[in-house]
Amino acid sequence: MTMESRLPQRLAVQLKDHSLPVEQIPDHCPVPLSDARKAELKAEITSHLKARDAVLIAHYYVDGEIQDLAEATGGFVSDSLEMARFGKRHAASTLIVAGVRFMGETAKILSPKKRVFMPTLKAECSLDLGCPPDEFEAFCDAHPDRTVVVYANTSARVKARSDWVVTSSVALPIVEHLHARGAKILWAPDRHLGRYIELKTGADMMLWRGACVVHDEFKTKGLKDLMKLYPEAGVLVHPESPEEVIALADAVGSTSGILKAATELPHTTFIVATDKGMFHKLKQKNPGKRFVEAPTAGDGATCKSCAHCPWMAMNHLQVLADTLRSEALMLANEIQVDPAVGKRAMVPLNRMLDFNFSKA
Numbered sequence: 382m383t384m385e386s387r388l389p390q391r392l393a394v395q396l397k398d399h400s401l402p403v404e405q406i407p408d409h410c411p412v413p414l415s416d417a418r419k420a421e422l423k424a425e426i427t428s429h430l431k432a433r434d435a436v437l438i439a440h441y442y443v444d445g446e447i448q449d450l451a452e453a454t455g456g457f458v459s460d461s462l463e464m465a466r467f468g469k470r471h472a473a474s475t476l477i478v479a480g481v482r483f484m485g486e487t488a489k490i491l492s493p494k495k496r497v498f499m500p501t502l503k504a505e506c507s508l509d510l511g512c513p514p515d516e517f518e519a520f521c522d523a524h525p526d527r528t529v530v531v532y533a534n535t536s537a538r539v540k541a542r543s544d545w546v547v548t549s550s551v552a553l554p555i556v557e558h559l560h561a562r563g564a565k566i567l568w569a570p571d572r573h574l575g576r577y578i579e580l581k582t583g584a585d586m587m588l589w590r591g592a593c594v595v596h597d598e599f600k601t602k603g604l605k606d607l608m609k610l611y612p613e614a615g616v617l618v619h620p621e622s623p624e625e626v627i628a629l630a631d632a633v634g635s636t637s638g639i640l641k642a643a644t645e646l647p648h649t650t651f652i653v654a655t656d657k658g659m660f661h662k663l664k665q666k667n668p669g670k671r672f673v674e675a676p677t678a679g680d681g682a683t684c685k686s687c688a689h690c691p692w693m694a695m696n697h698l699q700v701l702a703d704t705l706r707s708e709a710l711m712l713a714n715e716i717q718v719d720p721a722v723g724k725r726a727m728v729p730l731n732r733m734l735d736f737n738f739s740k741a
């Protein structure tokens with residue numbers, strides 16, 4: 382009998398490992414393009430955006446060329462929270478979200494009257510895939526006494542079942558606020574971020590056991606070795622990383638938090654434990670500083686991602702141009718959210734957006 386089969390059903394669900402098996406993770410090496418081809422594609426994308434009254438909104442982890450193009454065409458580059466806010470307030474009738482599916486869904490939920498497209502709907506997230514709505518709803522039903530807090534990296538249906546949606550940039554103050562009011566938390570899906578918040582706040586948190594294929598791979602031993610090589614370096618870690626890696630950090634933060642720490646801390650060299658895509662903006666904002674990738678190799682390494690999200694990597698110039706050029710591909714990559722589910726999901730999303738951090 383396995384340990385899980387001896388447990389009551391509700392605890393077995395909680396303890397089940399929801400990490401994604403390695404064979405379900407796609408290859409993530411786009412064909413390299415010449416500079417001339419990149420320039421052609423950028424010109425073509427710019428003209429399609431204009432013709433379609435569309436604005437390009439990109440995440441920090443996508444290809445640097447897409448990030449630069451978003452900014453050059455009046456769009457935006459940021460974390461998932463700010464991407465959603467930008468999409469909601471921008472006047473364009475059409476949003477093109479370069480990121481992963483849950484980001485497109487969040488944009489659609491917050492802007493139901495706009496059309497939202499992605500370069501490809503194949504761009505998923507291991508946290509979202511590791512939290513199937515039916516299973517999650519059963520888990521919530523088994524714990525009606527708990528306040529359900531879900532990370533933004535979830536499907537519309539999972540958000541719709543929650544009391545609060547949070548991103549990594551706001552999870553801590555929101556859980557602190559709930560804990561101060563005596564709430565017991567049911568947290569999903571990232572177990573490392575959940576554990577980090579549990580330790581920081583002392584809240585009673587029941588954790589879903591999902592993981593990000595990028596951040597789950599950072600290795601303590603490799604990081605310690607690298608810290609010996611760069612003793613002067615500051616260590617910046619995203620809280621989706623394992624607890625032992627977080628313990629070595631000078632600063633722990635979301636993508637925006639890492640960007641802020643790199644600018645504000647006095648170090649001139651940083652070891653960074655987050656997706657490689659982030660290095661584009663880190664270097665742009667801090668031209669005099671040096672950024673070194675934290676290691677994912679070493680004991681127990683699978684190199685599921687090698688520190689670059691395989692789904693974020695699907696957002697590149699060629700696929701974006703192909704989609705914008707073709708009505709059939711646009712339709713195939715349009716985000717659809719059931720209006721009733723979207724209406725329910727909007728409530729916990731707006732709770733996060735309206736949260737008054739100064740009074741928390």
Ligand code: SF4
Nearest residue numbers: 506507593594595690
């Ligand atoms: S980096 Fe991790 S959390 Fe972000 S989209 Fe990829 S799998 Fe999901």
